[in-house]
Amino acid sequence: MPERIALIGAGRVGGHLGRRLHQAGWPIVQVYSRNPDKAKSLAAQLGAGFTGDLNAISRDADLYILAVSDDAIGEVAGALPLPPDKLVVHTSGATPSDELHNRFARYGVFYPLQTFSADREPDFSNIPICLFAADTAGYDLLERLARSLGSPYYAVDDRQRFVLHVAAVFVNNFTNYLYQVGEDIAHSEQLSFDLLRPLILETAQKIQSASPAAMQTGPAIRGDAATVERHLAYLADRPEYAELYRMLTKGINAEMG
Amino acid sequence: MPERIALIGAGRVGGHLGRRLHQAGWPIVQVYSRNPDKAKSLAAQLGAGFTGDLNAISRDADLYILAVSDDAIGEVAGALPLPPDKLVVHTSGATPSDELHNRFARYGVFYPLQTFSADREPDFSNIPICLFAADTAGYDLLERLARSLGSPYYAVDDRQRFVLHVAAVFVNNFTNYLYQVGEDIAHSEQLSFDLLRPLILETAQKIQSASPAAMQTGPAIRGDAATVERHLAYLADRPEYAELYRMLTKGINAEMG
Secondary structure, three states, X not given: OOOOEEEEOOOHHHHHHHHHHHHOOOOEEEEEOOOHHHHHHHHHHHOOEEEXXXXXXXXXXXXXXXXXXXXXXXXXXHHOOOOOOOEEEEOOOOOOOHHHHOOOOEEEEEEEOOOOOOOOOOOHHHOOEXXXXXXXXXXXXXXXXXXXXXXXXXXXXXXXXXXXXXXXXXXXXXXXXXXXXXHHHHHHOOOOHHHOHHHHHHHHHHOOOOOHHHHOOOHHHHOOHHHHHHHHHHHHHOHHHHHHHHHHHHHHHHHHO | OOOOEEEEOOOHHHHHHHHHHHHOOOOEEEEEOOOHHHHHHHHHHHOOEEEOOHHHOOOOOOEEEEOOOHHHHHHHHXXXXXXXXXXXXXXXXXXXXXXXXXXXXXXXXXXXXXXXXXXXXXXXXXXXXXXXXXXXXXXXXXXXXXXXXXOOEEEOOHHHHHHHHHHHHHHHHHHHHHHHHHHHHHHHOOOOHXXXXXXHHHHHHHOOOOOHHHHOOOXXXXXXXXXXXXXXXXXXXXXXXXXXXXXXXXXXXXXXX
């Protein structure tokens, strides 16, 4: 008989993950959200019960998935009215598993390394799942879960997951900020950001099958000092962009040795 | 009768652009490369003549497209044995059109704003072409060219094209460097870059239909100072990454106002 899952949290991650698990045939017995309407709405999609009351969490599930905000993980885990031998996992990249260990002997992490939006359907076959569990049986279950979603999965311990989170900030948040800088610069000359969008996509697509170092182009890697100087002269009245330009150019040059 | 094109340069841009123009039905009368074998090979694909000798450039074409390296544009334009009323354009984002103006009365720019690789077939329907021409008839021809490739096109003057090039460095070269930083950090903990690739693609896909500012996520925009501090502590033994982290976080924070 397949393991019964309780979903604690009905936000973006809980919603997307819950629907995909349901679709893969896992019985979701209950959805909790502190907002009962959100719990009810997601539960209806999953054929599950729902509650807005932590004390009414079902004791009948085999796996409890905490898909709540990072800040709430410790508090919610502490308040779950469950025996300490229940398997409880969170879905956070940034949170150590200790936050669950304080309360449960069987704990783990099921972290989909992707950015989720409310209005974009995620493709789980292309979402790496980082798995950790304190016990072998727990890990086996998480592995079956990931496999049933069609997702690539990796054993990732707390330290590695933390470091991945640092790396993800560079390739996602900081990259997105550079897109914003590009948009700002283009707009300052009455140019549409549409001119830059295809370049952005192509750059991301190119490194799907190659190493970024091998794909670098542009004035810095070419050692084209004259162009770098002309660009910096243009940026002179935006010192924060000029400083960023200098630092990133220095980083690319350092790679050249 | 369609205008006859001579292609000066048989590198990545000349190759991809030449094949697409040929496919769209434009007669390519001649291909020049200082490497006669490259000229011959591309010319064979385009049903064109070829030469490795600038003095043997055909006088019969209506449009001369210079797809040579930025550094060579001025020199090649100066050496073209053509009457000064011929229409000559280059394909460079970084080079002012002056380099042609010095030599030709009818000059312009046909700049595909994309990064071209030898082994990736470009999709011209998704490549913005930046057009400039000194005369109206010249501009009309460039517009017909871009339209026949199925490409979106924009009138972009020298100053705007220069600024676009600055913006492109931010969203392409610098972004690619951040991918490299992410790969380096992941590898330092024995983690595959495959874990980050889907996140990179999703981030680029998300802003295809949205503004990057609206899509920002992560600790900086959330004002999560504790996570920022933990990340910086981890990066302490990589001061150049820590400095970059600090500067980009400051940039994201500044956007929050």
